[in-house]
Amino acid sequence: MNPYQKIIKNGVIVQKGNIDTPIKFNQLFQDINLKGKKILDVGCNLGMMCNLATEQGAITRGIDKNNEYIKQARTLFPNLRFDCLPAEKISGNYDIIIASAMLHYINNLDLLFSLFAKSTEKVVLDIWLNDEEKPMFTLSHRNIFIPSKSAFLHIAKKYFNVIEEKGIAITPDISKRYIFHLSKPIRTKPKAILIYGQSGSGKSTLAASYVGLGYTSYSTDRLFSSWTMHRMRQLYSAKYLSDMSRGVLRKDYIDYFIEIIKPWLQVYQNRDIIIEGYELNFKDFKDLIYSQLDKWDITEINLGDKNWSKIK
Numbered sequence: 001m002n003p004y005q006k007i008i009k010n011g012v013i014v015q016k017g018n019i020d021t022p023i024k025f026n027q028l029f030q031d032i033n034l035k036g037k038k039i040l041d042v043g044c045n046l047g048m049m050c051n052l053a054t055e056q057g058a059i060t061r062g063i064d065k066n067n068e069y070i071k072q073a074r075t076l077f078p079n080l081r082f083d084c085l086p087a088e089k090i091s092g093n094y095d096i097i098i099a100s101a102m103l104h105y106i107n108n109l110d111l112l113f114s115l116f117a118k119s120t121e122k123v124v125l126d127i128w129l130n131d132e133e134k135p136m137f138t139l140s141h142r143n144i145f146i147p148s149k150s151a152f153l154h155i156a157k158k159y160f161n162v163i164e165e166k167g168i169a170i171t172p173d174i175s176k177r178y179i180f181h182l183s184k185p186i187r188t189k190p191k192a193i194l195i196y197g198q199s200g201s202g203k204s205t206l207a208a209s210y211v212g213l214g215y216t217s218y219s220t221d222r223l224f225s226s227w228t229m230h231r232m233r234q235l236y237s238a239k240y241l242s243d244m245s246r247g248v249l250r251k252d253y254i255d256y257f258i259e260i261i262k263p264w265l266q267v268y269q270n271r272d273i274i275i276e277g278y279e280l281n282f283k284d285f286k287d288l289i290y291s292q293l294d295k296w297d298i299t300e301i302n303l304g305d306k307n308w309s310k311i312k
Contacts, residue, residue, distance in 0.1 A: 001072055004172065005048045009076060018172040019101075021048040027169055027179055028100060028124045034058040037095040040120070042087045043102030047073030050080050053098075063090070090115050099125040101169075101177065104144050109155050117159035117185035126169035126177045127152060149178070159186050 001007070006017035025048075035057035041050050044062030046069055053060050063085040064070055073082040087099075087106060097120040104127070106112050116123050130138040132148040140146050147155075156163050161184035169177040207219070 002046060002069060005046050007046060007048050007076065009051070014076065015046075019170065022052060024100065024126070024170050025049055025052045027167070028098065028126065029053075030166060032096070032124070032181075034096075038093070039096045039098065040090065040092070040094045041098040041100075042090060043099065043105070044073060044082065045069055047077050047080060047082055049098055049100065050082070051077050054080060058096075063087070087112055088115070090119055092119055094120040095122065096120060097123045099123060099127075101126060101128075101171075103127045104140075104146055109147070109152075110158070113155055113159045116182070117187065121183060121185065123160070123182040124179075125182070126179045128171075128175045128177050131176075156180070156182055160184060161186060 001015050003015065003017050005015070005019055005021045006013065007015035008022065028049075034053055037053075037058045039050075039053050039058045039060045041047075041053075041060065041062040044050055044064050047062050050060040050062040050073075060080060062070075062073060062080065062082045064073075064082075065084065065086040067084040070082045070084045073080075087102065088108070088111060090097075097116055099116075103109065103112075103125065128140075128146050129149045129152060130140075130146045132138060133150065135148060135151040135154050137145040137147050137151060153163065160182040162182070164181040164183075166179040166181060169179050171177045204219070
């Protein structure tokens with residue numbers, strides 16, 4: 001096991017660590033009621049904080065890029081969810097994200113904080129900060145770059161409206177770790193908008209209004225025409241036409257559609273797109289896109305009830 005965390009299970013100390021995890025947990029979550037909260041622990045190590053949060057009534061998930069840690073966490077706490085995943089790949093919706101003693105391993109804090117702002121209403125963290133007054137990153141003795149407080153605040157303020165400093169965290173060495181609570185995230189403009197609904201619900205009108213703001217628009221009926229040309233030889237087959245009319249070939253069409261739009265949805269590309277749905281099984285269509293693209297920067301507008309403000 002990794003001796004970083006002190007591990008307690010069922011009141012028994014399973015592992016002595018150089019960090020008293022319960023004490024640090026209480027420092028991070030001072031004045032926060034966790035009952036019923038959905039929590040993601042980024043860089044969860046052996047999962048002790050997930051266990052502590054669960055004991056207080058939270059619904060938890062832990063992720064860590066080290067698969068050995070994840071295996072041990074699953075063994076220690078088999079009833080909890082742990083996944084091997086780097087911090088830069090997070091997605092979903094959480095009430096709170098924990099980022100404890102892991103931010104100094106991240107090369108691109110700006111990217112990570114943008115993902116935090118999309119995925120949660122609150123971040124609790126402790127971060128190693130250097131003593132420089134200028135907004136700069138200093139190379140440490142561990143060969144990692146540590147931000148000054150002003151550099152950290154510059155990034156945090158881009159993505160959160162409220163930044164609360166909560167004091168000094170316990171640490172396994174002489175480094176200074178500061179506790180912060182970040183809340184009221186600043187939502188960034190989506191790179192992709194999926195508009196779907198029945199015929200006549202106003203998809204084209206809404207898409208056109210966004211296109212006027214600099215978006216590129218794909219209409220699924222135009223893509224359907226492209227797909228039929230792509231499959232033209234098979235269209236002469238009566239069986240193929242029958243399968244298509246009965247929806248048997250919907251997955252084939254959606255796979256083609258996703259391949260067309262995928263280059264526009266890469267997280268590092270500065271492109272915008274509208275996907276205008278047209279008379280498909282839109283729940284299946286949406287779920288397929290989500291599953292294949294890891295939910296990268298997709299906002300949906302459902303015009304089923306003509307409520308244009310329903311944006312996730």
